[in-house]
Every structure is written in structure tokens, then in C-alpha cells.
Amino acid sequence: MPNYSWPPMSTRKAIGQRLSRHDGIEKSTGRAKYNSDLNKPGMLQSALLTSPYAHARVRSIDVSAAEKAPGVTAVRVIAPAGTELQWQSQEIAVVAAATEPQARDAVRLIKIDYEVLPHVVREEDISKVGNRAKPAGEQLTGDPDKAFKEADVVNEGHYGIPVLTHCCLESHGQVVQWNGDQVNYWPSTQNVSGIGGDLAKNIELPATAIKVHQDHIGGGFGSKFGSDRWGVEGAKLSKASGGRPVKTFLDRATELNIAGNRPSAYAKIKMGAKKDGTIIAWESTSWATGGMGGGAMPPIPYVITNIPNRRLNHSAVATNGGPLRAWRAPNHPQASFLTCAAVEDLAAKLGMDPIEVFVKNIEYAPEPRRESYIYQFKKAAELSEWSKRWHRRGDSGSGPVKRGLGVGICSWGGAGHASTCNAKINPDGSVDIELGSQDLGTGTRTIIAQVAAETLGLPVNAVKVKLGDNALPPSNGSGGSTTVGGVSSSTRIATVNALDKLFEKVAPSLNTTADKLEAVGGKIQVKGDPAKSLTWAAACRKLGTQSISEQGQNNPRNPLGLNTQGVAGVQIADVSVDVETGVVKMNRMVAVQDCGLVVNPKLAESQVAGACIMSICGALMEERVMDQQTGRVLNPDMEFYKLAGAADIGEIIVHMDLREELDKRGVIGLGEPPTVGGVAAIANAVANAIGVRVPIIPLTPDRVLRALEERRSA
């Protein structure tokens, strides 16, 4: 078997380069076309009728007026009479028409008689949810009752983090054309190779009949893997409209209501420790919702999982809200916040530095990552000037603006997914790398080109990367931070295989054998004798008229050491809080993160910076506000569903942990881990600044002022 190993760090040329992403200029100038930009000749527009109620039964539905409305080509009923609707904006019917206004006007002509049923849409006060809470069994380890008696310090707190939505700037949807026995499908997806099969099974066609194409995606964050109701209905509308293409992209309100959310997590947590900071007991009662399915227990205690004595109880609360979907590191940000906030509160009670408490208890973390956390705490402390700026709870300075620092941690897997790559070396010297994968905006195209260029000894811009079509060799969907490990490994294997074929072709003309050749600096040369060489172009000319086309596969069960899993990360937030207004401002966010071999440090840092921004939004602003009276989402917009702008972010310092012993582990995914610890870090920084815990996220002025008020009146 050829040697597929990554070249050692010191000899790499293309891998490790701080290149800007290949599609950066295209995207920033607006030339990049997303599928939501598509306008096909003869294309129809569709509009959905969705439920105005959180819980209702459709008694009757009459679409006859809509069918006769101007421009309408097809109307489909999704929820026929008798259907029980379980959340606001659940799909009821869909209309295709020549223009979007015509489709929307027609939707308003559909007559429905609803039987309105009782709803529960809020879960933060579990005493008010009645039988909607489904307790899971108690998880018991050791003897927590005894341990709490033996503890020198016991701290109890309550904490909560609400339901968030994905807020993809490109909403969910697609253009789809069902013509005869073929469907052309242009979705917004994280799953180019797989989504066709998902659509196929819903419209009873073979998967091979679905042609999927997508060049760019405007955000997914875990919410765009399947064909969705609107994809299936779009295809059926196209068929019913004589095979004309039909466009459906959700409007903002529908997007926020039904295209996925991140479940909430609330918990009462009790921790017990010895005077020296050794944690000996944990007890938590938690609950969560992500719609009618409730919400699972986040993995608590997070990272320091193996606290010897622990009792965990959790209830999934079913609420009449849109269903949850994976959101960048499912359940980890919640777990990190619940755990790190409780540890920080315990540390304050112990009179200790929280980093000291984490380090003291690091043996409860999985063995392979302990050393990484200790190193990263130290690094993050240094970059945030922790020793100078951290203080005991409550900034004692004068004036209304208080400054504080707080810490949060993350962990994640991130092993490479199944991926097949085809590498072509052409007689004219050009190189084509083809994968049925997708670039979520993380720079996947760029890192693939870097891996190929490294193997072939070429400049990165000599490699052409083709993604985004399900006619290309398949790769799994981009979820779970699995893409970079998968595509870098399959590309490495494919390019090594292709290069070996090229060596075989040119070896005779260099009077040697293939195994004696290497590709370096745009040449094919004899190892140890660079005078005996051919330029890349001359070598490729030896191919005559036939390209070399070789495949490589990443097999997740045997990744050949090219990729692996398991990362650590530490984030420290530095905030200022105006205690007269409750407004929190970010001064600085420090993120220290490892992810094994880093193909492109600039893109990696950019990925982490983006994750920090998401954390800032999540900690300070984002919240799906539900109204128990009407059962509706009150802020399905970008006005009161708040996200940070550039001026709200402060300084972001990213340090990729590139130490050689981590590099040797191979490539590991990065998409999710850096989104995990930020909310915890910011919440802890606010507690450190103002001297009191603000228990419920986001840390809005009302909550900050209430916490200060409660302390004053306590």
C-alpha cells in the first residue's frame, strides 16, 4: 500500500499556508450565486399556508378559490381535514403560481375551519407545564448524599438557557423541477450527496433520478440535511404544473418558526467540594424543550464528567413549538454553560480562582485531553491577561461600569466522515479534484486544494476543486464537524494514487522506477538526485491523450492515521457591565482551540472567530420569545430576535493550539467545538464583573438589573 501519511510538519509546503478562502472575493462582491438566487426560465413561485395556532385541529379545508386565483398552477393540501397541528407555522397547504405575490394572495383564499386546542409553549417554569414534563430515570453514581455531608462547601444554583433558532441568512428551501423521470434539484443543503436520496424516497423515485446541484450555502448550522416538507411538496407542485421549475424559500418568520431550533436547558445544580477545591458531589435536576419531542439532557457535568458522587434527574418537556434540529454542537453549549456556571459559583464560594478549580478537578475529564486543557487554560489566561485582570467576585472599582473575566470549556469528537474523492491529472498539466461534498463557508474548497497541491508538489492555484453536485463521488453530509477530516483524507489518498500512476508513466524517461520518484516544487524528480527531473508540464505530456483518474476514500473505521477525533478548547471572555443600565459590552474574547493537524490556520482562526460571534449572540441577545396567551413566537424576525453587529463583538483573539504532538494526531473537525464554551465564559465574566450570578441567558439589561436588585434586597 502506498504511504498516505501526512508529510511531517517541517517539510510541508501547501498544507499549513495561511491562504484566504478561494471563494472569498466571489462572495463578498455578490458574484457567488446561492440557490435562493436562482431564476430559471418558466419558473413558478410557491407559498405556504401555515398554522396560525400552536395547537389546533383542521376541521375542514377548502382550496377551491385558491385554485381559481390568477396565476395559480397547482395547490396541494398538506394537512387535510382531521389533522392535528402541533405548533404555529406547521405546514397546511402550498400553492404554486406564476409570481410570488400571486402565490401569497392565493394562499389567503384558502378557507380553513380550525378547532383550537389548548397549548403549552413555555417551559422555563416547570411547575407550570403540567403533564408535558416526561421525567427520565434517575442516574445515580456513588453516594451523593454522603458526599454532600462530607463536603466543606456546598453551592446551589439555578441556571437556564433558552431555545434559539438557527437564523440561516439563506433561508431553507429549493428550486426543483420534476420533468418526466428526472428531478433537477437545487436545494440549500449541508448534504449534497445524500439529500437526493432523501427526496427520492419521499416522491417514490429512484435516488439516481435526482440531480442535485449547489455551489454555495448561506448557513445551515445543522439544520439543512433533509429534503423537508417544502422540498417534497415543491417537487410535487412542479410535476403537477407540467414540469415547470418551482421555487420555495421560507420567509423569515416561517424560517424562525419551523426550520429548526436549538433546545433549551434549565437546571437546578448542587455541588459539593473540599476546602482545597476538590469537587466530590454533583446533583442536578434539569429540563429542556425543543418542541413536541421535548429536549434531551445535556451531557452534564460537562468535561469534568466523572465527579465520583452524582445524581442526575432530567425531564423532557413537550411544548407546542417548531421541532428542534441539530444546532452546531448539539447540547454541548447548554452543558458547558450549566456546568461552568455552577463551577464558577462554587469557586466564588470557595474563594478560589475558577481556573484553579477546573485544573484541580481535571482528573474527572477524559484522560487523553487532560493535558490539553491544562495547557490551554494557561495559554488562554496569558492571552486574556487573567492574572492582571481577573479579580474575586465584583469589580470593586468606582463608577457604574464594572469589568470582569470568565472562563468556559469545550470538547468535541470531529472524526472524518465517509468521503470519496476523484483526482484527475490531465495531459495539459491541469489537476481536477472532484467530491460530492459542500463548502459551508468554512473554506472546504480551499483546504482540499491545499491537500492536493501538497501531495502533487504544485502551487495551490494549480488545483481545480469541484464540489456541490451529486454526480461527483459521494461524501457524507457536513455535520458533526466531520467534513475536514473526511475530505482531506480522501483527497490525500486520491492524489497519492494519481501521482503514483504519473510516476509509473514517467519513470522510464528518467531511467528509474516509480518508487524512486517524488513530486516537489512543480517537478517530478528522482529522490536524492534533483538534477534528474521533468517539469510537471513535461511529465503530464507523457500521458498522451489519456488523463489519470484515481479515487481515494476515507473509511471512518480505518482512517489510516490521517484523521482522528477528540479536541479540547478553552474560552475566556472579558466584559464590561453598566450596572445602572444592565447593558453588557464585550471587551475581548479569547479562544484557544486544538483540532489536530490544521490544514489552513487562517481559515481555522476564522472559523473560531465566527463561533465566538455566535456565542456572543447566544449569551447576550438571542432568545425565541413565546407568548403563552396566543401560543405564538413573538419575535420571528431580525428585529427582536437579536443578533450582534460588528460593533457589538469587541476584540476576538484566536489561538490555534498547533503543537506538534497534536499535529501528529491527524486532521480533526473544528466546526462545532469553538461554539461551545463562549456562552459559559461570557456568563461567568458578567458574574465576575457585577458580583452576582445572572442565572438565565441571554444576559439582557432586564435580567442583569433584576439580579442586581435581588442581591440588594436579599
Place this chain on the structure above:
Amino acid sequence: MQAFEYASPTSVKEAIGMLSSQWGEADILAGGTDLLALMKEYIHTPKRVINIKGIKELGGIAKTAAGLRIGATVTLDELTENAAVRTEYPSLHQAAMGVSSPQIRNMGTVGGDLCQRPRCWYFRGGHGILGQENGKSLAVDGENRYHAIFPKSQAYYVNASSLAPALIALGAKAKIAGPNGNREVPVEQLFVVPSNNSGRELSLAANEILTEIVVPSARGVKNATYEVRQKEALDWPLVTASVAIKMKGSSVASARVVLGHVGPTPVVATEAEQMLAGKSLTQDVATEAGKSAVNGAQPMSGNAYKVQLARVAVKRALLEAAKARG
């Protein structure tokens, strides 16, 4: 949005002729930053949309004997770039800069800022101007974190204007043109509380147009606006306070203190104004004025924090004004 007729008149008279005496028939389009969203949500379904951006007489900022004349279609960006506004009316400049999106400052107009409809999520969700269901205001038992701490009658929404508090504090007048000629009212009187769920919150008739604002000279008037806003990027103020102070030596001769985003109309804090007369603008006096300004506040389940924000906004606006020359 519902199909509509579109008109682009070139004179105020022509525009008035195109309006209807009934609300809901026609809507005036200037910057469009509010109207288009209202139409997309079917909150407004006008049969006719009248673009007034082509009417020259509605534009421009000019110094006149009566003060600074600001045309209704002057954009917030033009307002913030104007030298007189920057030097003589810092409170107005600060209020306009509080609209922290350059895109909206480029499109949004002074008239539009004053005439925009409330942002109350029950109103925007289709429950009428008073946000009611079965005759009951949803905000009372619902989600009222952004609602009024000075409700009036059944109105719990807050007036959304960024400029109104500053204009009222500065004593500005609004000129209004209608089928029976022109009239002039203090800006304060532009705002009313609707008596029913389909009523309007402006004193304009459906066939009247706000044409210009005249702000009296503020020479010698210390003025400032302080806005409490959660985000730096585009976000609605949680509370705004605008003050305009005439000094006599080192003490206050007369004061105007106006709060925004706390009630269905801007709230003139009369008690604070009276309390300030004769005092120097010290930290303690400013703090006292803040307390006086919120006397009588009636917060609901989720917005008591706005009482504190109003106190602080008044205090900080006064201290900012005290620093100003004039």
C-alpha cells in the same frame, strides 16, 4: 402584499388630492423602511401608495427666522450631516445617530421617523394597535419587556420615534398640509392615544401630510439625548431621554425633559422639569431629576427595569447637556 396603485406626485397639493379621507385606503411612502414591512405582513393593505420623495418642497434643511426648517423627506443621514444640527442641536443629532444602521439612516426620513407605527409585537402580529384579543390587551398578561411604563388608557405600546423626544424638548412645531390648507402644531400634539383597536396614534387626518418641522433656535439652550440601547448595531432604544435647558448664570432657568419609548406617546416629565428650575446641574441634581421623571410610572410584570433605565437616561442626558456649551 396586496396589489396596489402607485402614484408619484410632484406637489403637496397633488399628493393630498390622491389621499383618501378614510384611513386604510392610501398610504404615504417616503423611505419605506416601515411601510414595506407593514404591507408584507398585511398589517397595511392600502389600495394606493403615494410616493412623496419626488416632491421637492418636502426636502431640504434651512435656517429661517423661525428656526431650523427641516423638510419631512429629509433623511436621517442628511440630518446628521447638517452643520447646524451638529452644533446647535446636539440632542437631535444624538437621537438620529441612535438609529445605528447606516442603511436606515440613508433611507429613513424625519417625517417617517415621526409617523412610523409602533413596534409592539402584538400589533405587528396582527392584534391591532392596542394589541388586543377579545377586548383585552395582550401585553398586560403577556410579554411586555419592551412595553410602556407610562401606559395611557388601553395603550401599552411605546411610541417608536427616535427624534420626537428631542424635538419636543426643543419646542419644535410640525407643519401639516391638508385639503383645507395648512396648520401647525407643537410636535408633542402629533401623538394621540387611539380609542379603539383600529384607531390611529397620530393626530393627522387620513388626507393630511406632515410637511416640515421647525425647530426654534437653540442658541443658549443646553441640549442632549441619552439613549439606552442594548446593541450598538441596529436596535430599538429601550428608553430615551432628551433634555433642553435654559440657564441663568450657573443655575437652570427652565428645563424640558422628555422620555421616549416609555409610553404610547413621548412622555414630558413635568415633575423633573419643575424640580430642576433654579438648581445647578450637578450629579446629585441630575439623579434627583431622574427619580422625579419616573414618578407615577406603572410598570408591568416584565418591564420594571425600564423605570430604572428612565431614571438613568434622564440623569445622563442632563449631565451630557451640562457639558455642552450654550
